[in-house]
Amino acid sequence: MHSPDPEPSGESPTADSPLPGILPPSVPAGNAAPSLEAAALLPLIDATVLDELEDELAGSGLAQRFARDYAAMWDQRLSRLGAAVDSQDEDSALDAVISLKISSAMVGGVRLARLAELLEAMIRKGDFIQGQALMAGVALDGARTVSELQSTYILENG
Numbered sequence: 001m002h003s004p005d006p007e008p009s010g011e012s013p014t015a016d017s018p019l020p021g022i023l024p025p026s027v028p029a030g031n032a033a034p035s036l037e038a039a040a041l042l043p044l045i046d047a048t049v050l051d052e053l054e055d056e057l058a059g060s061g062l063a064q065r066f067a068r069d070y071a072a073m074w075d076q077r078l079s080r081l082g083a084a085v086d087s088q089d090e091d092s093a094l095d096a097v098i099s100l101k102i103s104s105a106m107v108g109g110v111r112l113a114r115l116a117e118l119l120e121a122m123i124r125k126g127d128f129i130q131g132q133a134l135m136a137g138v139a140l141d142g143a144r145t146v147s148e149l150q151s152t153y154i155l156e157n158g
Contacts, residue, residue, distance in 0.1 A: 042111040049108030074146045088128045109145040
């Protein structure tokens with residue numbers, strides 16, 4: 001039903017990921033760098049997550065609809081998160097990043113869910129400088145996640 005290759009380009013997950021270089025040199029990476037590198041190794045989409053959701057919903061089409069809605073809401077979700085991080089609004093940023101983390105995990109976007117988890121930790125520590133730097137990776141991998149989701153699941157099953 002789905003392509004088992006999480007990277008249809010045939011390149012390794014790290015070849016196209018901005019994660020290792022997104023932290024500015026003036027910001028000490030601390031424990032963030034190894035976590036970012038580990039996130040870069042995750043696939044954009046784990047198709048088994050959507051297959052399991054489809055099975056749990058007895059093929060009702062709700063998983064397909066959820067994936068379509070997730071893709072359609074990406075720009076709005078990214079804009080809301082970016083604005084909250086830029087304005088250093090901790091409550092709004094946490095609300096937005098937790099929403100991104102959970103919805104990404106539900107749709108099989110494992111790399112983006114992990115990035116959201118890392119961003120959530122930065123927000124909770126009040127580290128909006130690193131959070132703003134991480135937003136570049138969230139934006140890029142989010143767009144890649146939506147693109148892969150559309151090409152490997154939504155179009156395939158739509």
